Amino acid sequence: MTPTLRKPFGVIAIVIGICIYAALVASAAPWIERLHVLAQTPVYLVLGIIWILPLKPLLRWMETGSWKTPR
Template sequence: MRMRARKFIGTVITIGFVPFYALIAMALAQARPIQQAAPVVQVVCYAILGLIWVVPLMPLIRWMQKPDA
């Protein structure tokens, strides 16, 4: 598969995944334990929730960047 096709497929998957993940992250951020935690704990939780979307997409990004054969 050519890099152009891989990038298109990866972009479509990313555009579908990020809003889905954002809904999950917002629901988790509104959970009672996080809302009742200390402000420092809340900041750490929000930072983790804001960055963890990269973990499941990293293999996809690597696949998209693979050079053509």
């Protein structure tokens, strides 16, 4: 097996993506902080989990070179 650049590029994409996502969430903080504390909790829970969703296809691509699930 010859090494590919998929893994280094994938790691760089993950780091850049998380930084962009964190900046977007931080820019939304002034609007979120206006909500009641009990309303803020589910918002931050959802925002804290949702960033994981695009990782599955990216990690699959890093390992296999394909974006689709193998059959």
